[in-house]
Amino acid sequence: MKILSIPMNVPLLDLKAQYARIREEVRVAVDRVLESQQFVLGLEGKTLEDELARYCQTEHAIGCASGSDALLLALMSCGVSTGDEVVTTPFTFFATAAAVTRLGARPVFVDIDERTFNLDVARVSDAISPHTRAIIPVHLYGQCVDMKPLIEIGAAHGLPIIEDAAQAIGAEDRTRRAGSMGTIGCLSFYPSKNLGGAGDGGMLVTNDANHADRLRMLRVHGEQQKYHHDAVGINSRLDELQAAILRVKLANLDEWTRGRQRCAQNYDQLFTDAGLSEQVTTAYVRNDGRHVFHQYVIRVSGDRRDALRQHLRAQGVGCDVYYPVPLHLQKCFADLGHSRGDFPASERAASETIALPIYPELSQAQQEYVVGAVRDFFSG
Numbered sequence: 001m002k003i004l005s006i007p008m009n010v011p012l013l014d015l016k017a018q019y020a021r022i023r024e025e026v027r028v029a030v031d032r033v034l035e036s037q038q039f040v041l042g043l044e045g046k047t048l049e050d051e052l053a054r055y056c057q058t059e060h061a062i063g064c065a066s067g068s069d070a071l072l073l074a075l076m077s078c079g080v081s082t083g084d085e086v087v088t089t090p091f092t093f094f095a096t097a098a099a100v101t102r103l104g105a106r107p108v109f110v111d112i113d114e115r116t117f118n119l120d121v122a123r124v125s126d127a128i129s130p131h132t133r134a135i136i137p138v139h140l141y142g143q144c145v146d147m148k149p150l151i152e153i154g155a156a157h158g159l160p161i162i163e164d165a166a167q168a169i170g171a172e173d174r175t176r177r178a179g180s181m182g183t184i185g186c187l188s189f190y191p192s193k194n195l196g197g198a199g200d201g202g203m204l205v206t207n208d209a210n211h212a213d214r215l216r217m218l219r220v221h222g223e224q225q226k227y228h229h230d231a232v233g234i235n236s237r238l239d240e241l242q243a244a245i246l247r248v249k250l251a252n253l254d255e256w257t258r259g260r261q262r263c264a265q266n267y268d269q270l271f272t273d274a275g276l277s278e279q280v281t282t283a284y285v286r287n288d289g290r291h292v293f294h295q296y297v298i299r300v301s302g303d304r305r306d307a308l309r310q311h312l313r314a315q316g317v318g319c320d321v322y323y324p325v326p327l328h329l330q331k332c333f334a335d336l337g338h339s340r341g342d343f344p345a346s347e348r349a350a351s352e353t354i355a356l357p358i359y360p361e362l363s364q365a366q367q368e369y370v371v372g373a374v375r376d377f378f379s380g
Helices: 015-038 043-055 067-077 094-102 120-126 147-157 209-218 240-250 253-273 307-313 329-334 342-350 364-379
Strands: 059-064 086-088 108-110 132-135 160-163 184-188 203-204 221-226 295-302 353-356
Touching: 015 043, 043 059, 043 203, 043 295, 059 209, 067 094, 067 160, 067 184, 086 094, 086 295, 094 108, 108 147, 108 329, 120 147, 132 147, 147 184, 203 209, 253 295, 253 364, 295 342, 307 353, 307 364, 342 353, 342 364
Parallel strands: 086 108, 086 132, 160 184
Antiparallel strands: 059 203, 184 203, 295 353
């Protein structure tokens, strides 16, 4: 494949291109909600819950206001509280550990696998103590954690597993969908997600009827009967406008996922053709799963990542780092007592990774331009 160098702007994500294809359907859906004047816990939300439960291979789905709230509600449903510990990864978005801390519990970090950037399951057992109350694996960038051994560890210790699948709707581990394998799965509909709304939104999925009932109660201030509160919950509902828009998008999700996968395969080939195998490590894909490529992340060894980011932006290529500071080194978690060097794989990932543009509408020419810009950086 010939790599083009014609100047152009390639955004990291182009939501306008997505909207252009579904504009009329979205407007019909929004108008349907406006005509009904039912905005909270109505038919659109219930129908989306049913559709997403089927999509995620679970018995139940419970809408909420955000992916962050989904994590909080899941931990609440599992009884996590002050003095408890929750095992998770330090290489993830802030919300994963923040939800633990908000309940007075302590996140206990386990380092990541160098190839997948996901939780290193082989290290989890060593992190479990008598205070451990749950495990949160994060399916980062759209690829599932190796869940089979993790589920076995959870079962051996009697610990619920809360899947942070905010970046991984539709991803699979051995044909099982993200969110369906643990006790509760947490989804995010932030606009940039593979299934994104027109604002914040989230969903919890589970095969446990008791947890489903408790989550429905917790999301409405712990209320089962109006003005009668059985527990102290929170206010976290997925509104009807978001649900209606998400239903339109859900019908397109598998097609969009295939588009992302094609883009990822194309990137792999373009980097090979460009002779960049020594400078760039492309995305690793497990052969027993389905990667949905929420992000296409490459690794640049040494100390050249930040310079590459500056170069790409100067060339009109959108890019970003997910995430530049692992959680154990964040100022707000200083009381956990960690220091640099505690989780070396996470720290290397934070200093070496960079996400490139990936979305179904990304063209061949745009991808060639992106890889050409990377090639020019290393040949300059």
